[in-house]
Amino acid sequence: MALIVQKYGGSSVADAESIKRVAKRIAEAKRAGNDVVVVVSAMGDTTDELIDLAQQITPIPPQREMDILLTAGERISMSLLAMAITNLGVRAKSFTGQQAGVITDAVHGKARIVDVVPTRVRETVEKGQVAIVAGFQGVTQHTNDVTTLGRGGSDTTAVALAAGLSADVCEIYTDVDGVFTADPRIVPSARKIHRVTYEEMLDLAASGAKILALRCVEYARRYAVPLHVRSSFTGRDGTWVADLPPEGEEDMEQPIIAGVAHDASEAKITVVGVPDVPGTAARIFEVVAAADVNIDMIVQNVSAAKTGLTDISFTLPSTDGAKATAALAATQEEIGFESVQYDDQIGKLALVGAGMKSHPGVSAKLFGALRDAGINIEMITTSEIRVSVVTRADQLADAVRAVHTAFGLDGDGEAVVYAGTGR
């Protein structure tokens, strides 16, 4: 008997029929002898419909009111799900974020969980009932105001509850079978990954894998909550995110490479002709930070000896492009650079794997694979378990396929690459 936290996203509870199907799965988990806590998102399009309503009222809704509005969505899905489970003869009770003790800071729209006090959830489980908890929402500690957690919020609620309840596993149900070695839409031969470490999953998420939000994985790592990402449609075993293998399994050798992530949503800014004196780079990134823009990769070219000038390039979300270029242009005279170039036709590829720490040939092999495929590399950054490169946007898919094949990740054909095999 285990304590399981299950999280179902909006597509899993899109209508009454889907809710009944999810209820059946929950009832089965309960009848199998487990204690079950469920975190649920708003039904399908509810959130978009509510945002649309707000836009009809005002273009700039106050964020506090926006949070109250949006949390109506989970209120609807969670009560309907509790009804559906009860209808199957399993007792169930639903709880808002506030009732479940999800305490957050007061940053409306993207609040961070500061504490979880799931007293009522625990009581409900101890009575043999299923507790349904609204995802994505919490309440501020002192003012009792309703907050939302922003992107990936429901996943984070599930992980935080699992940590607070010392659950055995947090199951994230989604519409795909798990985490893949690459995006199957781009690489049809991509394989489902059986297990990744928290660190690998963090790098995959940071590099464009959308299946789990960064903050949810960070939370899981901090509290060592084993995640099991799986499909709510098939019931198949999915991907485990954990530093140790799932209970009852031998610890297989960890593969060198976990997967290839890609991201086509970034742009590149190059500040051309920057005076190569101490403090100038710092000043440039101060200006960008003051514009509230998060930057990703940074590359500074070698200074051209004759001119005393250098170029600095960095990537950023292309949605922030206008903001950043405007902020830089306003300081051109002060900093003394020649011009700002903006390029949103780039793509980013990241090869992630904890095993590469002890395999120095990984970067060379990656560059070789891209060269053989005729793909030019524009920027490179590396960390202990990741190599990231920037290419032209229209070559990104080819690059992902070439790298996926070169590292033996394709499902049919080459064998799986494990650390220790010497490859």
Add this chain to the structure above:
Amino acid sequence: MALIVQKYGGSSVADAESIKRVAKRIAEAKRAGNDVVVVVSAMGDTTDELIDLAQQITPIPPQREMDILLTAGERISMSLLAMAITNLGVRAKSFTGQQAGVITDAVHGKARIVDVVPTRVRETVEKGQVAIVAGFQGVTQHTNDVTTLGRGGSDTTAVALAAGLSADVCEIYTDVDGVFTADPRIVPSARKIHRVTYEEMLDLAASGAKILALRCVEYARRYAVPLHVRSSFTGRDGTWVADLPPEGEEDMEQPIIAGVAHDASEAKITVVGVPDVPGTAARIFEVVAAADVNIDMIVQNVSAAKTGLTDISFTLPSTDGAKATAALAATQEEIGFESVQYDDQIGKLALVGAGMKSHPGVSAKLFGALRDAGINIEMITTSEIRVSVVTRADQLADAVRAVHTAFGLDGDGEAVVYAGTGR
């Protein structure tokens, strides 16, 4: 400068445009120098849509979950309304029943307010902001569960808040101009009533006037909250429900008759051939009460001396007809009556007026008016300020018109009847 509680029903906030219109009215009240607290119902059809969703899940949803589901409706309307007001440059904040301190008992679906602790609402008002509060909902004291107040719930929330805040007036905005001397759909010459006492309004509400729920008026009377029932469309002065005239007005003489209410939703049950011995009537009404049926008028005919048998008639909501007749039929042998007759083709008319206490001729005049109109009276009950009669359903409208005219209530033509004029 006054503290005003305004309540807007679902038809006043049916869509984004309506919400903006209501926001404008609220902003005007605030800019005129008043402190304003607003209670709002769910938008138009939201509640029906949510009930429909629940029915798709299960025919018998748990009432606790139903309450959580339905309260999503006010969450949406209140946050949108706060956005719309803010957009007009007036600061506004919305509060759930729980945040506004509306404490109820734990009877889900028809909870009663046991206390109102509007600390946050008061703080908001003191900061010069408009507080928007979700109607129809509260929270249980110890378990922090969400409850709904049932029929007339939002009106009751508004009155309870007005009492808790010692507001100067509670304005109930609706889609008509106020309380009328009769239903204008039946009596086109019906006049808007300027003021009724709580007692009169209670009797009007109990007799079929649907504009205010009984419990809301009871609450207002208990805490002496002046109610102002008015249209959210016209902005005209409506009807005051209060024992004293509105501030700044002379106390006009109170009319003998406030108005004529009618109700076509009742049925009549006659228990025929009841043994005329002590305790039998009590037993009959015990049986009906055990079936959870509320009865209204009761008439027991004089015992027929020769047989020792009597007939007992009572009225009840026709929706409870089947339940009550079945319960009685099951006890026929035990109680020893001859038969149960059921008649849902009745109509009820009630003449209400505090002034009739000191005017003994009212009943006689009423009966005379009905006789002159050729209408047969089937049952009569009276209280200090009300005379109720039962007629055939198809004569009810004629009866209302005849009585309305006989007591000089018609708008054009006869003068208004005031107590003290001797009429």
